[in-house]
Amino acid sequence: MRRLCFLGEKEGKFVQYISHQLESIGAVAILVIMCVTCVDIVGAKLLKWRLFGAIDIVMLSQVVAISLSAGATLLAGRHITVEFFLRRLSRKSQKVINLCVYFVLIAFTSIAIWRLALLGYSFYKSGEHSATAKIPLFPFPLVISIGLLPFVLKYLERISEELRKT
Numbered sequence: 001m002r003r004l005c006f007l008g009e010k011e012g013k014f015v016q017y018i019s020h021q022l023e024s025i026g027a028v029a030i031l032v033i034m035c036v037t038c039v040d041i042v043g044a045k046l047l048k049w050r051l052f053g054a055i056d057i058v059m060l061s062q063v064v065a066i067s068l069s070a071g072a073t074l075l076a077g078r079h080i081t082v083e084f085f086l087r088r089l090s091r092k093s094q095k096v097i098n099l100c101v102y103f104v105l106i107a108f109t110s111i112a113i114w115r116l117a118l119l120g121y122s123f124y125k126s127g128e129h130s131a132t133a134k135i136p137l138f139p140f141p142l143v144i145s146i147g148l149l150p151f152v153l154k155y156l157e158r159i160s161e162e163l164r165k166t
Contacts, residue, residue: 012157019071019150026069029061036061053133060130063140071150091165098162102155109151116145 040054051057086094122128123138130137 022068023072029065056130056133067144067147116141
């Protein structure tokens with residue numbers, strides 16, 4: 001079983017580092033949302049001027065903020081898990097179920113990454129853009145897929161941890 005453990009301490013730190021960096025980019029997107037909203041509101045109320053494309057910028061910044069911060073919430077253990085049934089089973093049954101769940105999660109997340117990459121390519125080829133500001137949309141499915149990469153890495157790490165358990 002020891003040979004099947006492919007993620008060690010160093011790789012776990014790498015997953016944390018990547019997630020932290022993506023979370024930082026997500027935090028910048030939240031700052032962009034706040035600044036654009038403030039400028040738009042102040043401009044509308046005081047100067048009778050609206051920021052062109054504010055809704056588009058806020059909408060796309062939300063996509064960036066949410067998708068890039070999601071991996072950090074997984075690492076922090078803030079995702080919802082339902083374990084009351086699993087805890088009543090034997091250790092071996094728990095291990096088998098956990099491994100099956102992690103493999104399914106890796107498969108699902110990998111398919112989502114692949115489909116998002118295809119969607120981004122489709123947006124690129126067709127020239128899709130936002131309604132008001134004409135911001136190209138093709139980078140945003142790719143950003144979401146990048147935000148899902150820490151999930152795959154964390155699930156691989158959890159598989160490795162399960163295989164290390166005796």
